[in-house]
Amino acid sequence: MKYHVLVDGEHYEVEVLRESGGFRISLGDESHYADVGTLRDGYAYSLVIDDRSVDIGVEERGDTVSLLIAGGRYPAEVLGEREWIARSIQGTAAEGDMTVRANMTGIVREVLVQPGDVVEIGTTLFILEAMKMENEVKAEAAGTVASISVTAGATVSVGDVVVEIE
Amino acid sequence: MKYHVLVDGEHYEVEVLRESGGFRISLGDESHYADVGTLRDGYAYSLVIDDRSVDIGVEERGDTVSLLIAGGRYPAEVLGEREWIARSIQGTAAEGDMTVRANMTGIVREVLVQPGDVVEIGTTLFILEAMKMENEVKAEAAGTVASISVTAGATVSVGDVVVEIE
Amino acid sequence: MTDTARTITKVLVANRGEIALRVMRTCQEMGFKTVAVYSDADRNALHVRAAYEAVRLGPAPVGESYLRGDLVIEAAKRTGADAIHPGFGFLSENAEFVRQVEAAGITFIGPSADSIEAMGDKIAARRRMIAADVPVVPGTADPVTDDDNLRSEAERIGYPVMIKASAGGGGKGIRIVRNAGELLAAAARARSEAAAAFGNDAVYLEKFLSEPRHIEVQIFGDTHGNVVHLGERECSIQRRHQKVIEERPSPLVDDAMRAAMGAAAVKAAQAIGYVNAGTLEFMVDANRDFYMLEMNTRLQVEHPITEMTTGIDLVRWQLLVAQGRPLPLSQDQIRFEGHSIEARLYAEDADHGFLPATGTVGRLELPGGPGVRCDTGLFEGMEVTPYYDPMLAKIIVHAPTRDEAIDRMRRALSEVTITGVTTNLPLLRRTLVHPAFRSGRYDTGTIAAHPELTGTPLSENRRRNVALIAALMAHVLRRRRGFADRPSAASASSAWVDAFRPGDAR
C-alpha cells in the first residue's frame, strides 16, 4: 500500500507491503525489511528494521502519527493515495488566522477584547492559564472582533475557537 | 451480594453491597466503606477502605482470587451462595493422590516408571525440568502405575496429568 | 527532654505527585505511617496508593484542595497524624498555616512560622540580609506601589531591571523591563499575576544582572543551634525563570568559592535562627561575585543532586530535626563524592513557546540502571490536567566525573518514552550535547540565546527514516482498525474491530 508522508513539510512516497511475517517498506531506491513486535497494541512497538532495533511509542491524532524514539518526538502526516489526491484538489482551507483558537488546554483567565473592537497584529486578545502559567494569546491578523465564544473562568481545550476576527 | 470466602482453610461470609459510588463490605460485626479506583481493568486497583489506602494487584484463576499487596501474596477462594451450597452437597471430589500431575510448567526430562510398576509412597515417578532446575515428582500414594500420559522431552503445563496410579 | 523533643509516629504529607511520594518513602523507611491527601483529580495518584491512609480534600482546583490548610489539618486530626510535611509549593511557605498546624498540636516538618515570614517577604528579607552582612543584589528596599516611584527607582538602579513579586518564588510573577516604556504595563501584569498566585500583589525592583548564573546553597539547621551547608547546586539552565537542569558541583565553583558561599549561606540562616532544610539562592555575575537573591524555606525540587553527592537523605534529616534531634553530621564530616545532574521533565512543548501540555499518559517507560534515580508521580493511564505544576518527573544521575554524569544522563533520557502528553524531553536531550552545556560555560540566558535548543530541523536522512517508519506504523495502526483497503486486512476479526472505538484514549 502506498502512503504520502509529510515530515517537516517535505513530501515522501512510501510503499508498505506484507512480506514473510513482517513488512517491506520502500522509499525511492531505499528498501528495508521490518519485523514488527507488538508491546502494547496501539501504543508501543518493537521494530527490527533490517538488523536495526527501534523501540517506539506511537501517538495517533487524525492523519498525524507521532513517533517517540529514544527520547525524541517525530510527527508525520500520513495520507493514503485517495486522501492525498483529495487534498491536492481541494488545497488547504483558507481559514487563515482570523479564527483564534486556544493554544493549550487551560482556564480562560481574562478576555481583553469585546466584539467590535479593532485589533492589530500582536494585540493581546485573551489570557489562558494552565499549570499556574499565564499565556497571552495575541492576534495574528488585523481586523475587527466578530465574536467571542468564552468568558473568563471557562475551561477550554487545545483548538477550541475563542475569538473570531473579521 | 453474599460471598463465601476461604482463606487458609478458614470460612468467612462477606457481604458486598453498592453504596454511594463505592461498596460496603461486611463480615460479621465488622463493616467498612470501600472506594475502588481502577488503575488497570482486571489487574490493578487502588482501594481506600474507610481511610486506609490499599494498592492492589489481582490474579483470578477459577474461583481463586489472589491479592498482591505491598509485596505479599494472599490467595482466597471466593464462592457465591449457589456455588457454596453446591459444593457443600457434593463434597470434595475424592480423586485423591492417585492422579499425579505436573507440579510446574516444564520439560519432562525422564520418566522412571512404566505401566504395571508397583510404586510406594515416595517412589520417584518422573523428573521435570524448568529454568535449569530438575524436580523429582514422587508418588504420594502406593499402588500400581495404570497409565503414563507423556514421554521424555515433552513439555507439560502445571496441572497436566502425567501418571495415573490404581 | 526539652520542649523541642517531639515524637512522630504518623506523617501527613500535604502535597501531591513525586515529592509526596518521595517524602513518604523516607517516612516508611523510618517506620512512620503516612497519610496522603488528594483532590478528585488525584484519586488514583501514586502518592495516594503509596500512603497508609488517604483523605480526600476536595475538587481539582488547588484553591479547593491542596491550598485548603483547614482541610489538611482536619485530615491530620481525623487520622491521628502527629506531623505534617508540606513538600514544596502549596502550603510549604505559608506562615499562617504553620501557626495553625502548631496550634493544633501537630509538628510542622520545616522551619518556624517566624523564619518563613522573615524570608517570605522578599523585601524584608533583603533588609535583614544586608544587616547580617550577606551580599544582596542592588534593588529597592521597599515595595513600590505608585507609578512615579516605580519610574524613579528603576532609573536609580539602572535598566534593565526586574519586577518581582514580594511574596513570590519559583520564578512566578517576575517581569524583566529593558526600558522605561515597558515599565508600567509590565508592573501591572506582574501585580495581577502575583495577586493570583500568592494572594499578595506587592512587587519590588531589582537590578537585572546580565547573563548571571543561578547557584544555590543547601543549608540545614537544628534546634540545638547547629547550622551546616551541604554545598552548592548549579541551577542556571532555565527557561523563562524555571529551572530545567541542575548539577552539583557547579562547573564554576571551586573550593574557595564553595567555602565563601557556604559561609554566607550559614550566616544568613543563623541571622534568623533558621531550623530545618533551607536554600539560599545566589546570583553569580561574570566576575564570579555572588549576591543572595532569596531564601527558600523548604525542601527544594532539586534536592536529590545534593543527596546523590553527599549520601545524605535530606528528608530523613528533616524528620530527625523536627523531632528535636541534632544534625547527624558536623560540617567537617560532610563529604562530596562525584557529580550529579538532575533533568526536569515538564509537560510542555518546548519547541513551541513552552506551552503547557495536557493529556492522558499512554505508554510510559522510565529510565533505570546504575547511577540513575527517577522521582516521579507518572503512571500509565494518568491524566495530566491543567490544574497543577507541569513537572512530571525528575531524572537524576550520579557518576564519578562530570563527563560520565553527562553521558549517563544522555543514556537515561534515551530510555524515556511517554505518549499522550508532550514533554520537554527533546530540549533536555539537545541541551546535554550542546557545547554551551558540555563546556560548563552557561548562564540563565543560555536556552533563550540558542534557538537550536528549542527546535532543530531534521536532516534529510532523518526525515526519510521518519517517513518510512511513520508510514509503517500508520499502516499497522489503521489496519488493526480495519480501515485499510487491502484484502489482507480482512483477516482482522470483527471482534477486533469492535474492540476499538473512537475515544478509546486508553
Next chain:
Amino acid sequence: MTDTARTITKVLVANRGEIALRVMRTCQEMGFKTVAVYSDADRNALHVRAAYEAVRLGPAPVGESYLRGDLVIEAAKRTGADAIHPGFGFLSENAEFVRQVEAAGITFIGPSADSIEAMGDKIAARRRMIAADVPVVPGTADPVTDDDNLRSEAERIGYPVMIKASAGGGGKGIRIVRNAGELLAAAARARSEAAAAFGNDAVYLEKFLSEPRHIEVQIFGDTHGNVVHLGERECSIQRRHQKVIEERPSPLVDDAMRAAMGAAAVKAAQAIGYVNAGTLEFMVDANRDFYMLEMNTRLQVEHPITEMTTGIDLVRWQLLVAQGRPLPLSQDQIRFEGHSIEARLYAEDADHGFLPATGTVGRLELPGGPGVRCDTGLFEGMEVTPYYDPMLAKIIVHAPTRDEAIDRMRRALSEVTITGVTTNLPLLRRTLVHPAFRSGRYDTGTIAAHPELTGTPLSENRRRNVALIAALMAHVLRRRRGFADRPSAASASSAWVDAFRPGDAR
C-alpha cells in the same frame, strides 16, 4: 601501542534479560553501539529493544540459541561488532568460545581462554590454588569416576560430603551426601545434571562445612600486571545453593579479615595472570577461617552491591581493560562508602518447595526513589517461560548504615507488585525482618533452618482482611464480565461484556 591495545566501537552482548540490558547501558554511556542477540521467546525483550541492532539466533531452547557460539560469532561479523560481552551464564565461561571469538578477530570482554580453563575445571583449579598457597576446602584432588573410589574418598574426607560438578557453577550439579547409603544414587544424579547443564559429567568430592558462610571477593586485573580487589560480598542467604540476598560489607568481616581475604584473592588471580573481572568465592567456617571454593571468571550477578559501595561501574572497567587500558584506580584509591544489599526476585513459589513458576506478567510495579536500583528485564505482557533462569529482577539498595539499608530494602520490596507469575517476594520480605538476618548472624543453612521464612500462617485479623478484600475484588471482577446475578450489574453495557473473552490473559 602494545598488542593489548584494541579499539572497540560496537559491542555484541551474548546474553539476555537484565544483565544484557545492564551491559548495554554502560556501552551506550561510553559511546559504543550495541548488538543484541535473541531467541524466538525474546523477540520483544527489553535487551532487544535497548540495543542498536538485534540479531535472531534461533528457537527458545538455549541449546538452539544462547549457547550457539557459532551463531553468536556470525551475528557479530554480520553487524560489524568488534567486541563480545558474554554477561554471566551461557557462554561466559566457555574457553572454546573465547578462542573462536579471538580467532575471528573479535575482542572477548573477559578473561583469557587459558584463565577460564585454569579455573573452569574446579579440580585443576584446586591444585593450582594449593600451589599458590591459597587456602582451599579439603576434598578430592581429581575427578572421581568409579564407585569404589567415590566411597573410599568420601570416607577419607568424612561425611557429610558434597558432590560437585567439575565444570559447574551457580549452584548447579551440587549434591550433599550425609551418609554412605545416599552416595551412589546422588552421584549418578549429579553426573546426569552436570552432563545436561555443562556437557561434562565429571564430579568431585569436597568436605561439607557445617553452617558455613559464603563470602566472595571481587577482583580486577588489567593487561599491565595490576590486580586489585574491590572488597567482599556476603552471599550466605541461599536456598538450595542459589544465592537469594547479598550484602556488602559482610556483617562478619572486619578490616583485618577483609585485608586478608583480599590479599588471598589477589594472590589467586595473580597465580594465573588473570585479566578483567573475576570473583573468588570463599567458604567461611564458625572460626572465621576462610577457604577458597572456586573462582568465577566473569561478572557476577551480585556485582551491583560492589558498584553501589565503591562508586565504580564494573562494566566500564571491563570495557576499559578489554581495550588494553590500565585499571583507573590503584588499591589504595578504592574506597568503600555505606552499605548495600541486593535481593533477587525469582520466578518460583518459595512457599511450596521453590517450584519454578511460569506465566505472563500482568501488572508490574517496580521500586524506585532514593538509594534504590532495580536491574530487570521484566515488562508488562512478558512471558516467563521454562527455558531460562528464574531470576526476574535484582533489587539493590544503598544507605549509610546496614540498618538503614535493611529499612530501605523493606520499603523497596513493599513497592513491588507482579501479577501473573508467582515470585519469592514473600520469602525476601520475611527474611529481611527475621532476627537471624537483622542480627547479621546467619549462614548458608539459615533459610532451610527457619521454615517460617517459607510459609507463615496468617493471623485471624489478616485472614479477615483478606476475606473482605478478596470478596470485594471478586465482586468487581465478576461484575465487569456480567456474571453477577444482581440487577445492578445490568448497567454493564453489552460492548463491555463482549470486550472480555475467556483466554484474554493480557
